[in-house]
Amino acid sequence: MSAFREPPIRPEYELALPLPSLGGAPLGPSAHPAPAHRPVFGELAWLRKAALLLVLAALWEALARWYDNDLLLPTALATGRALVDGIVSGELFGYVGVSFAVLAQGYVMGIAGAFLLTWLAVSNRVGRELIETLTSMFNPLPAIALLPLALLWFGLGKGSLIMVLMHSVMWPLTLNACAGFRAVPETLRMAGRNYGLGGLRLVLQILIPAALPAILSGLKIGWAFAWRTLIAAELVFGTTSGQGGLGWFIFQSRNELFTDKVFAGLAAVIIIGLAVEQVVFQTLERVTVRRWGMQR
Amino acid sequence: MNTPTLQVVQHGPLLRAEHVTIEYAGEHGTVRATEDVSFDVHRGDRFVLLGPSGCGKSTLLKAVGGFIAPRAGSLRLGGKPITAPGPDRIVVFQEFDQLPPWKTVEANVMFPLLAGGMNKPEARERARHWLGKVGLARFADAYPHTLSGGMKARVAIARALAMQPEILLMDEPFAALDALTRRKMQEELQVLWEEIGFTMLFVTHSIEEALVVGNRILLLSPHPGRVRAELNSHQFDLGSAGSVEFQAANERIHRLLFGDAASPSTVSTPAYAHP
Numbered sequence: 001m002s003a004f005r006e007p008p009i010r011p012e013y014e015l016a017l018p019l020p021s022l023g024g025a026p027l028g029p030s031a032h033p034a035p036a037h038r039p040v041f042g043e044l045a046w047l048r049k050a051a052l053l054l055v056l057a058a059l060w061e062a063l064a065r066w067y068d069n070d071l072l073l074p075t076a077l078a079t080g081r082a083l084v085d086g087i088v089s090g091e092l093f094g095y096v097g098v099s100f101a102v103l104a105q106g107y108v109m110g111i112a113g114a115f116l117l118t119w120l121a122v123s124n125r126v127g128r129e130l131i132e133t134l135t136s137m138f139n140p141l142p143a144i145a146l147l148p149l150a151l152l153w154f155g156l157g158k159g160s161l162i163m164v165l166m167h168s169v170m171w172p173l174t175l176n177a178c179a180g181f182r183a184v185p186e187t188l189r190m191a192g193r194n195y196g197l198g199g200l201r202l203v204l205q206i207l208i209p210a211a212l213p214a215i216l217s218g219l220k221i222g223w224a225f226a227w228r229t230l231i232a233a234e235l236v237f238g239t240t241s242g243q244g245g246l247g248w249f250i251f252q253s254r255n256e257l258f259t260d261k262v263f264a265g266l267a268a269v270i271i272i273g274l275a276v277e278q279v280v281f282q283t284l285e286r287v288t289v290r291r292w293g294m295q296r
Numbered sequence: 297m298n299t300p301t302l303q304v305v306q307h308g309p310l311l312r313a314e315h316v317t318i319e320y321a322g323e324h325g326t327v328r329a330t331e332d333v334s335f336d337v338h339r340g341d342r343f344v345l346l347g348p349s350g351c352g353k354s355t356l357l358k359a360v361g362g363f364i365a366p367r368a369g370s371l372r373l374g375g376k377p378i379t380a381p382g383p384d385r386i387v388v389f390q391e392f393d394q395l396p397p398w399k400t401v402e403a404n405v406m407f408p409l410l411a412g413g414m415n416k417p418e419a420r421e422r423a424r425h426w427l428g429k430v431g432l433a434r435f436a437d438a439y440p441h442t443l444s445g446g447m448k449a450r451v452a453i454a455r456a457l458a459m460q461p462e463i464l465l466m467d468e469p470f471a472a473l474d475a476l477t478r479r480k481m482q483e484e485l486q487v488l489w490e491e492i493g494f495t496m497l498f499v500t501h502s503i504e505e506a507l508v509v510g511n512r513i514l515l516l517s518p519h520p521g522r523v524r525a526e527l528n529s530h531q532f533d534l535g536s537a538g539s540v541e542f543q544a545a546n547e548r549i550h551r552l553l554f555g556d557a558a559s560p561s562t563v564s565t566p567a568y569a570h571p
Contacts, residue, residue: 185393190363193381195408195459205411209398292397293441 074260082264092249092268099245102158103230106165110222113166114173121178128178135175143168143229147236161233168229169222176221180214181207213289220281227273246272308375309336310495311343311360311463316369318355329355330521332369335514337463337497342489344510344529345499348553352521353499357467360497361387373462383412386456390468392448395440395455402427402436405455412459426454429488446477453485457494464496470505482508483534503549507532507542515552525552 057076064075074082086092121131143164150160184207192206208215234247244252246265253261289295313336318329329352337343345353358364360371362381371378373385386408388394395404405423410416427433430450440448449469456464470478482505489496500506506513511530516523529545536542 185391187389187391187394188396190358190361190381190387191389191394191396193363194361194383194385194387195411196381196383197411201411205407206396209396212398288398292439294397 071257071259074263078260079263079267082258082260083267086261086264086268092246092264095244095246095249095265096268096272098243099230099234099247102161102245103165103226105158106162106230107169107223107226109162110166110169110226111173111219113170114177114218114222117170117174118177118181121174122181131174131178135171135178138167139171139175141167143225144232144236147233151237156237160237161230164229164233165226168225172221172225173215173218176214176218177211180211180218183214184210213295216281216285216289220277223276223281224273227269227276231269310339310341310374311337311497312370312372313356313360314370314372316356316359316366316371318352318359318364319367320355320364328520330516333514333516333521333523334369335523335526337495339495340493341495341497341512342510343495343497344506344513345497345516346501346503346506346510346513346549347516347521347524348501348518350518350521351516352518353501353516354467356516356521357387357465357497357499360463361385361465383408383459384462385465386459386461387465387467388449388452388456388469390471392440392445392472394452395448397440400437400439401432401443401451404440404451405458408455408459422458423454426458427451429457429491430454430484444477445473446481449473449481450484453488457488457492460494462495464494466496466498468499468501471500471502478505479534485509486533503546504537506549507545508534508537513549515549517553 061076064073064078067073070078083092117131117134120127122128146164146167147160150163154160154163188206188210189202192202197205230245231247231250234245235251246269250262250265250269253259253265285295314334316333317331319326320329321327333352333356335343345356347353355364359366360373360378362378362385365379378385396407399407402420402423405426406416406419409419409422414422424433424436427436430453432447432450432454435443435447440451443451452469470481473481486509488494498506498509500509507529511528513527513529514523515525515527527545527549532542532545
């Protein structure tokens, strides 16, 4: 029980510290240089991913060559060539342009709808309960499942596409925005009211910026949902007044048995999805919520 | 002990609380936070609301802030009843998230000024001035998340003082800081008060802090919050924290709060190192 040893009694000492450089602020120039440049590893991670992709492409190439059936499984090189051809000839841009035009309309209308619903949900209790019920009902419903109904209501055309797009954006965004508004710290609300802010000014100057991380993630999820919904919808009927989108390109290429073009179309879907996510949303997050320390 | 140079015209108290009873809806019916609390705060006062948790001191401060309406009694600032939050009563909260993270330190101080309709150059100049006063001039362009807790508290104080409110409402502003930083902040607050001479209502649960920061202490008992005593503490500052009188005052407050049974040695309070 008393088996521990008495620690030794050591002499005391005091040291005179050199005067702090500037006002004793905790940011004095450090005597130690910053640890030697860490990000090399991070850059390597990027390279590693590219290398992995190359290995996968090589595997695909080998498999396709061994299988030797261009109709069912074109080689990676053939797919690459079809993709480059599509880009160079501008053919692919036309399809992507059509898809984006529809997407933009549906996305913007979805956002407008979401803000309306969010406003309803945060303004009073009945509204909140209604929106909670609606979001929990419609959020799990795949937007594409509404397409037959949309076709019935709006016919074969842009109206149907926009309806399913709206549906795919509106509910996840509403869900996220509402959660974001509810999570605004009470202290921050009180501070805003303390300065005489109320109503719309409180919403614009306190609530929306404070809920921005959640709103942005809602926009991101909405984008991902809208993009896949659009491609799927275009696959089903695709062409509106003679113009088709990317999904239509994939569908049509299959009909014409250009399997390499089908693969190129799929690659384009993936690349665009990734690009918007990486470029648009990452940039948005970097200059806002991550800069403000609201998100890592 | 240096006395502040204050040209105060005495027209009765600045803040007058009369028979204030506050209730709020709890899980099991209404909870009475304070009962029949009266006190007067004069211009230049460092008036402390002191009591254990559950004595309604923070609720009382929020009522003065205009965030909660009392069930009975009246709260008047400069003779006018308090009905809503307003920039003549700026609150400094305990929580660090009182600073909007999307605004730089300077923008944070400018924010209430701009909300009150001041033009940008003037607000910027004032923000610079007050940030200099709390020693944060070099951090004007930093975002709050890059600051330490003490620095965030300083920003909140600068933001409040820049508004030049009638009364500064401080809701346990240093409770979330470590003991050493808290001591430093108490010191700086004292220096600022001696220099500027603002009026403040300060809520705390620490007896030492109350004695050091305040010149008058309203002692509240818990469940519901009722006035136990009103004491003077203008004679103490951080330098007197070890003195016999200070210890005596400390023990007296202990006795008033916990009865004779509990002496300071048996009741644990959030004490911090004496110099």
